[in-house]
Amino acid sequence: MSFDSNRPDRAALRTSDEPERLTLDLDSGHEQQGNNSLRASDADREQTLEALAAASAEGRLSLEEYSQRSDAALVARTLGELTGLTTDLPAAPRSDLAPVPVEITAVLGNESRKGPWVVPEHITVRSVLGDCHLEMQQAVIRQHVTTIDATVRFGSMTIFVPDGIDVRMNGRAVLGAKSSQLRGEPQPGAPVIVVNCDVFCGAITVRRPPLPAWSGIARDLVSSVLEKRRS
Numbered sequence: 001m002s003f004d005s006n007r008p009d010r011a012a013l014r015t016s017d018e019p020e021r022l023t024l025d026l027d028s029g030h031e032q033q034g035n036n037s038l039r040a041s042d043a044d045r046e047q048t049l050e051a052l053a054a055a056s057a058e059g060r061l062s063l064e065e066y067s068q069r070s071d072a073a074l075v076a077r078t079l080g081e082l083t084g085l086t087t088d089l090p091a092a093p094r095s096d097l098a099p100v101p102v103e104i105t106a107v108l109g110n111e112s113r114k115g116p117w118v119v120p121e122h123i124t125v126r127s128v129l130g131d132c133h134l135e136m137q138q139a140v141i142r143q144h145v146t147t148i149d150a151t152v153r154f155g156s157m158t159i160f161v162p163d164g165i166d167v168r169m170n171g172r173a174v175l176g177a178k179s180s181q182l183r184g185e186p187q188p189g190a191p192v193i194v195v196n197c198d199v200f201c202g203a204i205t206v207r208r209p210p211l212p213a214w215s216g217i218a219r220d221l222v223s224s225v226l227e228k229r230r231s
Contacts, residue, residue: 036080
């Protein structure tokens with residue numbers, strides 16, 4: 001058996017040419033698919049829901065938009081579908097919003113949280129011979145479920161929550177009261193606020209946010225016009 005030294009080595013050609021061609025094919029496939037075609041995990045869906053909840057709390061999304069997008073996030077199968085739900089939202093939360101303490105206590109006085117504050121996942125609120133106000137209408141709620149452990153002794157506590165939020169009150173009230181004055185049904189996929197109540201000689205109330213000052217002025221004007229017409 002003899003070998004022709006002038007013939008090209010097929011093995012050498014295969015190792016020099018084919019790997020380069022295969023590498024190019026793989027790269028082009030990745031460019032076409034990207035990460036958007038990857039399957040989404042439960043953690044990915046939860047992260048998207050938190051971003052949507054924060055955007056809704058900041059006023060970037062209406063409750064209807066939040067409801068529609070959160071429903072879509074729950075059934076999304078790929079990362080691309082989740083990404084499409086937040087492309088018009090900021091990638092990071094506002095830097096001027098700092099977390100509040102996880103414990104709020106009012107003793108012989110008043111304590112409140114209002115404006116654009118960040119609500120932690122678990123917060124403990126105590127009112128002893130005092131009055132506590134928690135205003136959620138401008139708060140940023142990043143998590144889907146928020147737990148509030150509320151203890152009242154000879155005092156009161158009021159939690160202001162916009163319509164559409166899912167509020168669940170548990171616990172007991174001895175010689176006192178715990179009540180929710182919210183109207184309508186919670187929006188599908190809305191943030192859930194669980195209030196664990198421990199009341200003795202006091203009250204815990206969940207209600208809608210107070211009307212803006214201009215609405216009170218308008219109401220007074222309407223009342224005065226009606227009175228003039230009657231007279």
